[in-house]
Amino acid sequence: MRMNRVYGKLGGWRAFVLLVGILANGLAGAGAQAQNIAIRGATILTVTRGTIQNGTVLIQNGKITAVGTNVNIPAGTRIVDGTGKYIMPGIIDAHSHLGMDTGLNEGAESVTPEVKIEVRADALNIYRALAGGTTTLNVLHGSANVVGGQAALVKLKWGTTPDEMLIDDAPRIVKFALGENPKRSNSTPQAGQERRFPATRMGVEQTLRWWFTEAQKYKKGWTDYNQAVKTDKTALMPRRDLRLEALSDIIDGKIWVHAHSYREDEIMMLMKVAEDFGFRIKTFQHVLEGYKVADEIAKHGAGASTFADMWAYKMEAWDAIPHNATLMARRGVNVSMNSDSDERVRRLYQEAAIAIKYGGATEEEALRMITINPAWQMGIDQRTGSIEVGKDGDVAIFNGHPFAPASRVEMTIIEGKVYFDRDQAMTLEKLLRTLVTTTDGVLP
Amino acid sequence: MKARSDERRATSWAAPLLILAALLPASLNAQASQGTAGTYFLRGGTVVTMTGQRLAGANVLIQNGKIAGVGANVQAPAGATTIDAAGKFVYPGMIDSQTDMGLSEIGSVAATQDVTELGTYNPHMKALTAVNPSSELIAVSRVNGVTTVITAPSGGMISGQAALIHLDGWTQDEMAVKPVAGYIINYPRSGGGGGRGGRGGGGGEPEGDAAARTAQQIAELREYLTRAKDYDRVRDGGSRTLDIQLEGLRPLFSGEAPAIVMADNKEQIEGAFKLADDFGIKIVISGGDEGYKVASELARRGVPVILGSIQSAPAADVPYDAVFANPGVLHRAGVKIAFSTGDGSNARHVPYHAALATAYGLPLDAAMQALTINPAQIWGVADRVGTIEIGKIADVFVTSGDPLDIRSIVSEVFIDGKRIKFDDRHTRLYEKYNARPKKN
Numbered sequence: 001m002r003m004n005r006v007y008g009k010l011g012g013w014r015a016f017v018l019l020v021g022i023l024a025n026g027l028a029g030a031g032a033q034a035q036n037i038a039i040r041g042a043t044i045l046t047v048t049r050g051t052i053q054n055g056t057v058l059i060q061n062g063k064i065t066a067v068g069t070n071v072n073i074p075a076g077t078r079i080v081d082g083t084g085k086y087i088m089p090g091i092i093d094a095h096s097h098l099g100m101d102t103g104l105n106e107g108a109e110s111v112t113p114e115v116k117i118e119v120r121a122d123a124l125n126i127y128r129a130l131a132g133g134t135t136t137l138n139v140l141h142g143s144a145n146v147v148g149g150q151a152a153l154v155k156l157k158w159g160t161t162p163d164e165m166l167i168d169d170a171p172r173i174v175k176f177a178l179g180e181n182p183k184r185s186n187s188t189p190q191a192g193q194e195r196r197f198p199a200t201r202m203g204v205e206q207t208l209r210w211w212f213t214e215a216q217k218y219k220k221g222w223t224d225y226n227q228a229v230k231t232d233k234t235a236l237m238p239r240r241d242l243r244l245e246a247l248s249d250i251i252d253g254k255i256w257v258h259a260h261s262y263r264e265d266e267i268m269m270l271m272k273v274a275e276d277f278g279f280r281i282k283t284f285q286h287v288l289e290g291y292k293v294a295d296e297i298a299k300h301g302a303g304a305s306t307f308a309d310m311w312a313y314k315m316e317a318w319d320a321i322p323h324n325a326t327l328m329a330r331r332g333v334n335v336s337m338n339s340d341s342d343e344r345v346r347r348l349y350q351e352a353a354i355a356i357k358y359g360g361a362t363e364e365e366a367l368r369m370i371t372i373n374p375a376w377q378m379g380i381d382q383r384t385g386s387i388e389v390g391k392d393g394d395v396a397i398f399n400g401h402p403f404a405p406a407s408r409v410e411m412t413i414i415e416g417k418v419y420f421d422r423d424q425a426m427t428l429e430k431l432l433r434t435l436v437t438t439t440d441g442v443l444p
Numbered sequence: 445m446k447a448r449s450d451e452r453r454a455t456s457w458a459a460p461l462l463i464l465a466a467l468l469p470a471s472l473n474a475q476a477s478q479g480t481a482g483t484y485f486l487r488g489g490t491v492v493t494m495t496g497q498r499l500a501g502a503n504v505l506i507q508n509g510k511i512a513g514v515g516a517n518v519q520a521p522a523g524a525t526t527i528d529a530a531g532k533f534v535y536p537g538m539i540d541s542q543t544d545m546g547l548s549e550i551g552s553v554a555a556t557q558d559v560t561e562l563g564t565y566n567p568h569m570k571a572l573t574a575v576n577p578s579s580e581l582i583a584v585s586r587v588n589g590v591t592t593v594i595t596a597p598s599g600g601m602i603s604g605q606a607a608l609i610h611l612d613g614w615t616q617d618e619m620a621v622k623p624v625a626g627y628i629i630n631y632p633r634s635g636g637g638g639g640r641g642g643r644g645g646g647g648g649e650p651e652g653d654a655a656a657r658t659a660q661q662i663a664e665l666r667e668y669l670t671r672a673k674d675y676d677r678v679r680d681g682g683s684r685t686l687d688i689q690l691e692g693l694r695p696l697f698s699g700e701a702p703a704i705v706m707a708d709n710k711e712q713i714e715g716a717f718k719l720a721d722d723f724g725i726k727i728v729i730s731g732g733d734e735g736y737k738v739a740s741e742l743a744r745r746g747v748p749v750i751l752g753s754i755q756s757a758p759a760a761d762v763p764y765d766a767v768f769a770n771p772g773v774l775h776r777a778g779v780k781i782a783f784s785t786g787d788g789s790n791a792r793h794v795p796y797h798a799a800l801a802t803a804y805g806l807p808l809d810a811a812m813q814a815l816t817i818n819p820a821q822i823w824g825v826a827d828r829v830g831t832i833e834i835g836k837i838a839d840v841f842v843t844s845g846d847p848l849d850i851r852s853i854v855s856e857v858f859i860d861g862k863r864i865k866f867d868d869r870h871t872r873l874y875e876k877y878n879a880r881p882k883k884n
Contacts (some may be wrong), residue, residue: 113459180552299883299884312549405850429805
């Protein structure tokens with residue numbers, strides 16, 4: 001029920017489609033203009049370097065070039081008045097399916113690491129995520145497969161192209177999934193179809209072990225060949241297999257694993273499997289029982305990307321608690337709050353604040369959970385996720401503290417370009433004012 | 445034979461497991477306790493009465509389940525339990541005006557679902573019948589200051605009777621504030637689209653077919669209501685022939701309970717107006733995504749709107765902030781609004797739904813009204829709940845700050861004058877694993 005509510009709103013007031021479309025598209029066009037921009041006189045939540053009152057952020061050629069209270073703004077720079085406003089790093093969501101259209105899963109088989117995601121650059125929900133201050137996504141496959149496909153790490157450069165949205169030199173990430181979804185507990189096969197293997201958590205483990213064993217053989221085949229061919233030009237080249245090649249890259253750490261998980265036992269299982277094959281899990285996704293094995297996760301070196309407060313929607317979410325994020329963080333786990341939803345991605349700042357309420361995270365810890373921490377999980381923390389000189393000019397400007405009620409996003413900037421500006425955006429109030437004569441007189 | 449030996453093994457394991465369970469701290473096994481009755485004196489807080497007053501340094505006296513005193517001069521009687529509220533804020537309990545609390549435990553586990561009965565017309569189904577007082581969701585929700593919720597069935601055309609319940613009580617009768625708060629009517633809608641209001645349009649169905657089907661459904665609904673109204677008239681005339689379905693609807697025609705019409709788009713809301721006019725019934729709109737299109741008419745008619753989850757994505761063809769800004773538009777037009785999560789597991793966050801609306805035009809005090817006094821008025825219980833006034837049921841909570849601010853921490857909750865212990869499923873798991881010895 002919840003998911004239907006979140007996703008399923010289409011249709012309705014067709015007369016306004018055009019108007020909204022024109023305004024939104026017009027803005028994207030304007031946003032594509034490269035410019036140097038300075039936000040002046042704001043409270044700056046740098047995340048990694050504390051809070052600066054009455055400060056200025058200068059972005060030049062897409063990069064942050066100055067942050068502080070005494071910043072020289074060169075002539076020709078666009079100046080945004082930040083008086084009374086708060087600036088934070090552009091929000092990063094380590095778990096999204098935005099812009100994938102349909103077909104989240106390559107679900108016919110349970111191991112498919114060779115497939116890759118392409119994100120539509122014109123998806124309306126990109127614009128709406130920008131309106132919530134989000135600039136960067138980890139777009140993952142669904143969770144039907146034990147080993148899903150490769151993610152797309154994108155910045156929300158709405159109205160550009162799928163290729164332009166991809167983050168240069170970002171790590172390759174593959175989605176794994178454990179528990180109810182890959183064992184297909186909550187779906188009934190169609191008449192005449194058999195259940196797909198695996199159907200238990202035991203089967204999930206052995207699926208992983210079987211395939212990684214195959215990948216080891218495959219790797220050895222190539223290693224042996226590469227050795228042999230140095231002296232024997234007639235050595236037989238192994239047959240290239242894209243699936244086993246991807247699995248070999250996982251073993252070699254060339255592809256990072258983000259693993260959908262719920263229960264503590266499956267979290268423990270996956271860490272052991274990875275360690276046995278010589279690699280590490282980069283990040284557990286959802287990981288709603290992560291708080292039960294936080295020390296083990298920290299020791300393994302994995303991050304955790306979780307929901308702020310989602311529980312009771314299925315059996316493996318029955319022990320989920322809203323204190324999860326803070327409990328894991330307190331034991332040394334890098335924790336992020338994710339959306340996994342085109343709705344929640346518009347208000348991840350609210351989700352982060354939940355960590356303060358439950359378990360007592362500090363405001364800075366909560367901010368980290370939607371900025372620098374997910375950046376680390378995605379391997380892009382050197383270039384984004386905090387307001388520091390040399391980093392990408394990715395910021396969100398709020399009219400108040402991001403965690404306060406009545407606060408909203410006024411402007412979202414990626415690499416110095418304005419992709420959302422509430423002053424320019426079509427809002428409900430503007431629409432009602434514009435259309436007062438054509439509606440039945442509704443004007444506040 | 446193998447299965448049998450497995451069974452035996454399972455049995456032989458059971459005894460040590462039981463002993464182990466007995467050794468665990470009692471609080472890990474126990475369900476949350478019910479509230480404790482008593483005389484309570486909340487001292488020196490800022491009391492926000494929701495009658496327009498904000499009393500700094502005021503006391504609140506709770507006695508015999510009622511609010512017995514409010515103000516700086518109120519004294520603690522002998523034997524009262526004093527709770528220091530200095531530096532804190534005291535508010536009337538918040539109300540979530542649509543959930544499935546107590547009817548649904550674990551979403552994907554069918555055995556725990558009592559929300560949707562089979563069939564199309566179920567006006568005789570009573571939510572209160574199936575409210576599980578031991579639901580873990582109840583205890584988890586109330587510790588954030590949500591003391592009262594509408595719990596409602598769903599599905600079909602007429603889903604049944606929603607109940608207004610307290611989130612505390614040993615039985616569902618003790619929980620009931622208003623056993624029949626309203627009748628859920630899912631107004632048919634044509635065209636695609638979600639929202640939670642109304643019966644979904646046929647996916648992929650040609651537009652003409654969908655419109656015809658919707659018209660047919662509306663005609664059927666109206667025919668059913670005509671029959672029910674006729675039945676009501678005949679019963680008023682002295683007939684003793686009972687129809688258990690139609691009998692269930694009689695409070696709708698007597699005006700004792702409104703129709704809660706699930707309606708998101710303009711056409712549905714206007715259809716609900718017509719039901720009100722033609723059948724002489726009171727209506728409450730639930731959902732109301734396109735309320736802004738008919739705000740002046742809603743205000744003129746005095747029809748209140750229970751906003752559907754503000755944590756919802758807007759339709760594709762409306763501005764990005766439509767769901768967030770709609771409550772403010774309705775409020776300014778003079779429509780009485782209330783908030784809802786639609787979901788028991790999310791009910792504790794109903795103030796944060798309201799907070800999203802405050803960022804887009806709804807004044808902060810109007811948001812608090814929409815969580816307290818407004819729903820009390822909409823559900824016809826404003827003489828008993830919704831404000832902090834002498835003589836009202838003592839539904840009260842103490843918080844460190846603005847309830848709309850996620851960072852505020854609720855420290856005390858009273859429901860029906862009973863003090864709530866903060867020992868729900870989540871706090872118990874938190875305490876257990878927070879205390880797990882560090883593993884190196």
